[in-house]
Amino acid sequence: MGLNEYIQVGNRIKEIRKSKGLSQREVAKKLKMAFSTYSNYENNNREPNFETLKKIANVLDVSIAQLVNDEAIADEETSLFQKMKNYLDELDFSLEQDETDIEYDRYQIVSEKHGTISVLTHSELQNIFESILKNADEHRDRYIVNRLAAEFPNK
Numbered sequence: 001m002g003l004n005e006y007i008q009v010g011n012r013i014k015e016i017r018k019s020k021g022l023s024q025r026e027v028a029k030k031l032k033m034a035f036s037t038y039s040n041y042e043n044n045n046r047e048p049n050f051e052t053l054k055k056i057a058n059v060l061d062v063s064i065a066q067l068v069n070d071e072a073i074a075d076e077e078t079s080l081f082q083k084m085k086n087y088l089d090e091l092d093f094s095l096e097q098d099e100t101d102i103e104y105d106r107y108q109i110v111s112e113k114h115g116t117i118s119v120l121t122h123s124e125l126q127n128i129f130e131s132i133l134k135n136a137d138e139h140r141d142r143y144i145v146n147r148l149a150a151e152f153p154n155k
Contacts, residue, residue: 009053009068010044016060016067017042030059061105061121081122084129093117095125 017027028038031052040046041056048056057064085095088109096108107125109118120128 008044009048010042012067013056013060014042016062020060022060027056027059031055058123061123063123063126080129081126084125 017024024039024042025035028035031038037046041048041052053064053067057067060067088095092112094110094112096110097106098108101108101119104121106119106121108116109120110116
């Protein structure tokens with residue numbers, strides 16, 4: 001049994017694509033895949049593998065959990081995101097959003113001393129944090145703080 005038998009992931013991909021105002025052809029082009037292949041994913045005729053899901057999520061600027069609508073994955077992402085915010089707080093950075101940022105699902109990383117340092121989407125923040133976690137050793141917490149300090153130096 002595949003993913004489509006449980007959740008009809010194509011329906012969710014289509015829903016998100018439409019909400020972003022993109023055509024199937026535009027998304028297929030951004031993914032560098034044949035239109036027919038992409039169309040088959042949206043119509044649940046073909047099941048995307050995990051790597052393809054990641055690419056689709058990146059093009060649509062959403063998380064994989066949002067694509068598959070999986071509460072367990074969404075909970076894990078929320079937990080990771082909260083951890084990221086906590087570590088940024090430790091470094092005297094804050095994650096802020098104004099109305100425009102909320103509309104585009106982006107976050108400003110702000111330092112009281114230096115103002116806005118960077119503007120990143122939720123998925124970009126998550127990718128940074130996941131890459132940090134991937135490289136962490138048994139001293140994970142200290143390592144993460146050090147990596148975040150390197151990513152966002154407090155000059």
